[in-house]
Amino acid sequence: PVVVRMGGPPDIVGAMPSFIGFHPSESLVVMCLHGPRKRNGLTMRFDLPEPRHQRSMVSEVAARVTRERAGSVIVVCYTAEGDVDGNLPRKGLVEGVVRHLVARDVGVVEALLVRAGRWFSYTCTEPCCPSGGTPVPESPTGAAAQFASEVALNGRAVLPDRDALAASVRGPVALRRIALTQVYDRVADDVAAELANGDVVSFADRTIVLARTALD
Numbered sequence: 001p002v003v004v005r006m007g008g009p010p011d012i013v014g015a016m017p018s019f020i021g022f023h024p025s026e027s028l029v030v031m032c033l034h035g036p037r038k039r040n041g042l043t044m045r046f047d048l049p050e051p052r053h054q055r056s057m058v059s060e061v062a063a064r065v066t067r068e069r070a071g072s073v074i075v076v077c078y079t080a081e082g083d084v085d086g087n088l089p090r091k092g093l094v095e096g097v098v099r100h101l102v103a104r105d106v107g108v109v110e111a112l113l114v115r116a117g118r119w120f121s122y123t124c125t126e127p128c129c130p131s132g133g134t135p136v137p138e139s140p141t142g143a144a145a146q147f148a149s150e151v152a153l154n155g156r157a158v159l160p161d162r163d164a165l166a167a168s169v170r171g172p173v174a175l176r177r178i179a180l181t182q183v184y185d186r187v188a189d190d191v192a193a194e195l196a197n198g199d200v201v202s203f204a205d206r207t208i209v210l211a212r213t214a215l216d
Contacts, residue, residue: 009119018148030075032073057093088122094113
C-alpha cells in the first residue's frame with residue numbers, strides 16, 4: 001500500500017483527483033477513514049443532486065459510510081455555483097451529510113468546498129480558513145505530489161474530467177462496432193456447433209488456456 005501523510009486541506013484538495021482518477025466538477029466526494037491513524041478507505045463521488053433529491057442522497061451517503069464502518073470522513077464539494085444568501089453553495093447538502101454522520105458516531109475531519117481555484121471550509125471559522133477562500137496551490141504540496149507519483153508508477157492515470165473517464169471505457173462505435181458484432185455472431189455459431197458435436201471437456205480446457213493467455 002502507498003502511505004502518504006496528509007497534513008490539511010491543501011494536501012487533501014491536491015491529492016483528491018488522484019484518489020478518484022479524474023478532476024471532479026459539480027460533485028460531492030466522501031472519503032471514508034479508518035482507525036486512529038485515519039487510513040483512507042472507500043472514496044465515493046456523487047453528482048450534485050437537484051434540490052428535490054438532496055434528502056435521499058444524504059441518507060444514501062450516510063448508509064454507505066455506515067456499511068463501510070468508517071470512524072470518520074472527509075467531505076469535499078466541487079461546484080461553480082455562487083454563494084446563496086451569504087452562505088457557501090450546497091451548504092444544506094454538506095450540513096445534512098455531516099449531521100447524519102455525527103448522529104451515527106462518525107467524525108468529520110474536513111468539510112471543504114473547491115470552487116474557481118480556491119478552497120473554503122464549511123466548518124472552520126479560524127483565520128486559517130478565511131471567508132474569501134484560500135487559493136489551491138498552483139504546484140501540488142509535497143504530500144499530494146508524492147501520492148500522484150505513486151499512483152502514476154502503479155499505472156493509474158489522472159484524467160481531466162468525468163467525460164474523459166467515460167470515453168476511456170466506452171465500447172467501439174460505427175464501423176468498428178459493426179465488424180465486431182459480425183465476428184461475435186460468427187464465433188457464437190462456431191462455438192455452438194463445436195459444443196454440439198465435440199468433446200465438451202476438451203473445449204473447456206482450451207477456453208481456460210485462452211482466458212489465462214488473455215489475462216497475461
